[in-house]
Amino acid sequence: MKLQTPQTAEQRRKLWHFHGGVHLPEEKYLSNGKPTLDAPLPRQLVIPLQQHIGAPARAAVTVGDRVLKGQVIAEPQGYISATVHASSSGVVSAIEARSVPHPSGLTAPCIVIDTDGEDAWAELPEPIADFEQADANTLRERIRGSGIVGMGGASFPSNVKLNPGADQPIDTLVINGAECEPYITCDDLLMRERAADIVDGIRIMLHVLGAGRCLVGIEDNKPEAILAMQQAVALRQLGGRIEVVAIPTLYPSGGEKQLINILTGKEVPSHGIPAQVGLVCQNVGTASAVADAVLRGRPLIERYVTVTGRAVASPQNYRVRIGTPASELIDASGGLRAELAKLVVGGPMMGIKLDSDAVPITKAANCILALTPQESPDPGKPLPCIRCGRCADVCPVNLLPQQMYWHARAKDIDKVQDYNVFDCIECGCCAHVCPSHIPLVQYYRYAKTESWAREREKRAAEHARERHAAREARLERLERERKAKMRQKQAAIAPKGATAAADGDAKKAAIEAARKRAAEKRAARAVEPAPASAAVKPRVESESVSEEQG
Amino acid sequence: MAATFVSSPHSARVNRVDWVMLQVCLALVPGTLALVWFFGWGVLINMVLATVFAVVAEALVLRLRGRPVLLAIGDYSAVVTALLFALTVPPTLPWWLTLLGILFAIVIVKQLYGGIGYNPFNPAMAGYVFLLISYPVQMTSWLPPHVPALVQAHDLTLLSFLDSARLIFTGELPAGLSWDAVTAATPLDEMRTMLDQGNSIDIIRQSPLWGSFGGRGWEWVGNWFLLGGLYLLWRRVITWHIPLSFLAGLLVMAGAFWLIEPQTHPFPAFHLFSGGAILGAFFIATDPVTACTTKRGQLIYGGAIGALVFVIRTWGGYPDAVAFSVLLMNIAAPVIDHYTQPRVFGQGRRV
Numbered sequence: 084m085k086l087q088t089p090q091t092a093e094q095r096r097k098l099w100h101f102h103g104g105v106h107l108p109e110e111k112y113l114s115n116g117k118p119t120l121d122a123p124l125p126r127q128l129v130i131p132l133q134q135h136i137g138a139p140a141r142a143a144v145t146v147g148d149r150v151l152k153g154q155v156i157a158e159p160q161g162y163i164s165a166t167v168h169a170s171s172s173g174v175v176s177a178i179e180a181r182s183v184p185h186p187s188g189l190t191a192p193c194i195v196i197d198t199d200g201e202d203a204w205a206e207l208p209e210p211i212a213d214f215e216q217a218d219a220n221t222l223r224e225r226i227r228g229s230g231i232v233g234m235g236g237a238s239f240p241s242n243v244k245l246n247p248g249a250d251q252p253i254d255t256l257v258i259n260g261a262e263c264e265p266y267i268t269c270d271d272l273l274m275r276e277r278a279a280d281i282v283d284g285i286r287i288m289l290h291v292l293g294a295g296r297c298l299v300g301i302e303d304n305k306p307e308a309i310l311a312m313q314q315a316v317a318l319r320q321l322g323g324r325i326e327v328v329a330i331p332t333l334y335p336s337g338g339e340k341q342l343i344n345i346l347t348g349k350e351v352p353s354h355g356i357p358a359q360v361g362l363v364c365q366n367v368g369t370a371s372a373v374a375d376a377v378l379r380g381r382p383l384i385e386r387y388v389t390v391t392g393r394a395v396a397s398p399q400n401y402r403v404r405i406g407t408p409a410s411e412l413i414d415a416s417g418g419l420r421a422e423l424a425k426l427v428v429g430g431p432m433m434g435i436k437l438d439s440d441a442v443p444i445t446k447a448a449n450c451i452l453a454l455t456p457q458e459s460p461d462p463g464k465p466l467p468c469i470r471c472g473r474c475a476d477v478c479p480v481n482l483l484p485q486q487m488y489w490h491a492r493a494k495d496i497d498k499v500q501d502y503n504v505f506d507c508i509e510c511g512c513c514a515h516v517c518p519s520h521i522p523l524v525q526y527y528r529y530a531k532t533e534s535w536a537r538e539r540e541k542r543a544a545e546h547a548r549e550r551h552a553a554r555e556a557r558l559e560r561l562e563r564e565r566k567a568k569m570r571q572k573q574a575a576i577a578p579k580g581a582t583a584a585a586d587g588d589a590k591k592a593a594i595e596a597a598r599k600r601a602a603e604k605r606a607a608r609a610v611e612p613a614p615a616s617a618a619v620k621p622r623v624e625s626e627s628v629s630e631e632q633g
Numbered sequence: 634m635a636a637t638f639v640s641s642p643h644s645a646r647v648n649r650v651d652w653v654m655l656q657v658c659l660a661l662v663p664g665t666l667a668l669v670w671f672f673g674w675g676v677l678i679n680m681v682l683a684t685v686f687a688v689v690a691e692a693l694v695l696r697l698r699g700r701p702v703l704l705a706i707g708d709y710s711a712v713v714t715a716l717l718f719a720l721t722v723p724p725t726l727p728w729w730l731t732l733l734g735i736l737f738a739i740v741i742v743k744q745l746y747g748g749i750g751y752n753p754f755n756p757a758m759a760g761y762v763f764l765l766i767s768y769p770v771q772m773t774s775w776l777p778p779h780v781p782a783l784v785q786a787h788d789l790t791l792l793s794f795l796d797s798a799r800l801i802f803t804g805e806l807p808a809g810l811s812w813d814a815v816t817a818a819t820p821l822d823e824m825r826t827m828l829d830q831g832n833s834i835d836i837i838r839q840s841p842l843w844g845s846f847g848g849r850g851w852e853w854v855g856n857w858f859l860l861g862g863l864y865l866l867w868r869r870v871i872t873w874h875i876p877l878s879f880l881a882g883l884l885v886m887a888g889a890f891w892l893i894e895p896q897t898h899p900f901p902a903f904h905l906f907s908g909g910a911i912l913g914a915f916f917i918a919t920d921p922v923t924a925c926t927t928k929r930g931q932l933i934y935g936g937a938i939g940a941l942v943f944v945i946r947t948w949g950g951y952p953d954a955v956a957f958s959v960l961l962m963n964i965a966a967p968v969i970d971h972y973t974q975p976r977v978f979g980q981g982r983r984v
Contacts, residue, residue: 101978102975102978107644186640265644340978340979344978350978350979351979352979352980353977353978353979353980354979355979425643427641427643429641431641431642431643431644432641432642432643432644433641433642434641434643435641436640436641436643452643454643457645458645459643459644459645460645460646462646464704466650466704466708466749467747467748467749467750467751468750469650469653469710469749469750469921469922470750470921470922470924470926471653471921472921472926472927473648475926475927475928475975476872479978480977480978480979481975481976481977481978482977483926483927483974483975485926486926486970502974503977503980506977506978506979506980509641511641511642511644514642514646515642515644515646515647516646516647516648517646517648518646518648518649518650518652518653519650519750520646520649522640524640524641524642525640528640
């Protein structure tokens with residue numbers, strides 16, 4: 084099936100390509116043929132306090148509170164954090180740790196809402212229809228207040244990304260509609276169904292950034308989405324500013340740095356951010372959420388989610404309330420019809436394996452993938468590396484995965500870092516092509532976490548060393564002072580031999596007084612041992628404070 | 634190992650070690666057939682012997698090392714080593730020399746270093762060189778190729794299967810034949826001896842031993858191995874970097890000296906289609922375990938092997954040079970890798 088997309092001179096713009104990449108079976112046809120449905124309202128919503136990079140939000144409701152749809156239930160803590168809203172009306176039944184989509188299967192604090200079925204809206208902030216007259220800060224504040232984070236997977240707070248600072252002027256906004264992971268089609272459907280909203284979101288973000296142009300990158304296996312986006316741009320007569328570009332289908336073209344490279348030829352510096360080369364990259368889902376927030380006052384409380392894989396009966400895209408358990412979506416898709424090998428949130432290349440289908444949909448969850456053993460066979464026991472170098476051939480960052488693997492295996496973390504493990508985007512291409520079936524990405528994750536842990540340890544050790552040195556110095560100083568005093572005293576005593584007897588009486592009196600005090604103290608300690616020990620503590624603390632100051 | 638099943642990617646893996654090794658075996662078929670055609674059944678007998686020795690030796694060492702035997706045997710790497718070894722030794726090599734060579738290759742060069750993936754030297758070539766140094770007479774006693782011109786000139790008879798087997802297992806020649814009648818120098822040996830005696834290329838090439846590129850018969854063996862090599866390229870088992878740079882290194886050196894002194898240096902195609910140049914370029918130098926792994930490194934590695942082949946053939950002590958060159962560059966591979974790391978995306982000047 085070939086769909087004609089209108090071609091203009093601009094669309095045949097020069098594209099660049101990154102090193103490596105792999106062609107994967109797309110598997111998108113499973114779920115891209117049917118229009119998106121509204122997922123049913125679940126009986127219970129589980130909304131994690133942390134669905135973003137940064138500090139977790141702080142709950143603003145308590146158990147028993149009635150909440151309305153769109154109401155703020157958790158406030159951001161700090162600049163890099165995000166607001167969380169109720170995605171339907173009901174009663175807060177618990178604020179507790181629940182399992183969330185996390186690689187280690189951890190639990191995290193969530194607000195649990197028992198829905199009342201009314202889906203009643205809270206009072207929403209006023210729409211800012213005339214956004215072009217609005218101040219950029221006002222718009223960023225609205226975006227922050229609406230809880231918008233990057234919806235492509237990284238979930239970085241969008242208002243922060245849209246505020247690169249005056250020293251980093253942005254000339255181009257890159258919109259990521261590549262959706263390069265197999266199976267996932269939610270961005271495809273979103274572009275087909277809500278192209279006008281995405282274009283509005285782009286206009287708002289261009290205004291906030293003061294950027295001149297926008298490039299929308301979409302892989303050429305989504306002709307309907309490309310067409311819809313081009314039509315939406317043409318309808319608003321924004322052809323000069325917003326350009327929809329079809330890019331070749333090659334995994335991982337949808338990686339932020341890879342997409343920027345394809346569209347502009349620029350390389351985002353290692354360890355750097357796109358703003359350093361005058362670019363900001365946002366996902367199509369983020370763009371439509373921005374339009375909702377600014378033009379309708381609606382916070383980010385739902386997203387497009389693909390439920391797919393050959394283990395589900397009827398793969399389908401849904402508009403899903405944030406906090407809906409994955410199990411509800413699988414049920415809505417007719418349940419599991421085949422043997423389930425793996426349940427994954429995200430795509431097959433970078434997704435997180437779920438231990439339970441009770442985990443909620445978060446702002447970054449784009450896909451629930453139920454894979455059969457045929458789709459995701461056990462790769463078996465890894466064989467020794469034969470150094471064939473296929474991993475290096477496909478690495479989009481041009482790393483040497485094999486060398487990193489050898490050093491990670493030897494636990495030589497410094498060496499792994501020398502081979503630039505922190506430039507690894509964990510796309511999984513290397514492990515995908517490895518003939519020895521070595522779980523390479525796992526080794527790099529290990530090396531990264533190990534390196535972070537060592538960094539922390541090093542800082543702690545450094546801190547302890549400084550404190551120890553300070554303490555030594557202080558003790559030495561006290562000793563010096565004590566000795567100096569002694570010398571002074573001795574110097575004072577020595578020549579006055581005559582007055583010794585008179586002094587003797589005074590001394591005896593002093594000793595007697597001291598004995599009395601000690602006896603009283605002992606008595607007090609015997610009666611009330613607790614306050615006595617408590618009385619010791621502050622001294623220790625004040626000592627440690629002085630150590631740090633010393 | 635449950636952990637391997639947890640981490641992404643969750644996709645089905647697209648490559649397998651055993652598949653890679655079997656592709657190499659398959660790619661050896663045309664060249665093997667050509668060798669059998671020109672040099673008789675001894676080639677096949679050696680291949681079978683070497684394979685059996687290699688697999689048994691590998692299994693025994695794995696058991697001694699307490700490693701899973703079937704898993705390692707099942708990767709067919711020992712088979713590839715055995716086949717490459719058998720294709721490079723003379724077709725009449727006594728069985729016990731094949732055994733010695735294979736034991737050296739598998740036990741000492743491969744397994745004592747830790748097995749597949751850990752050996753710094755190409756096992757087949759190390760086994761070959763071990764024999765060449767220890768048993769130079771047996772290792773250079775090649776049969777003359779069975780081509781019409783030579784059959785007529787030397788009244789040759791191709792050894793039957795049974796005669797070949799008897800020769801290999803007992804060392805007995807068929808009645809009425811002497812070793813001198815059966816064996817002949819390889820073209821590389823011949824060229825070298827004749828040049829040492831002060832003959833010019835024009836005179837040397839008048840001998841019926843010579844075909845259009847190299848030695849009669851031999852040149853075609855090279856062509857058929859080339860076909861197998863192209864198959865490996867097509868199946869992406871190997872990349873072009875090492876074979877091309879190998880052949881380029883050889884041709885550039887041979888071409889330069891031929892242009893300077895055409896009467897004392899054979900024309901470049903002779904080098905290409907004699908001895909193990911093609912087999913070496915596509916099948917031996919490309920052994921991933923012992924070669925360079927960076928792309929730039931592979932170009933240097935291949936080019937240096939090609940140049941060394943010419944140097945050793947022209948000025949070295951042995952006419953056959955591929956094995957020595959490969960082993961020499963095996964030593965250099967880690968250093969070359971270290972200095973040819975690619976520029977990582979986002980690093981360096983280009984922004």
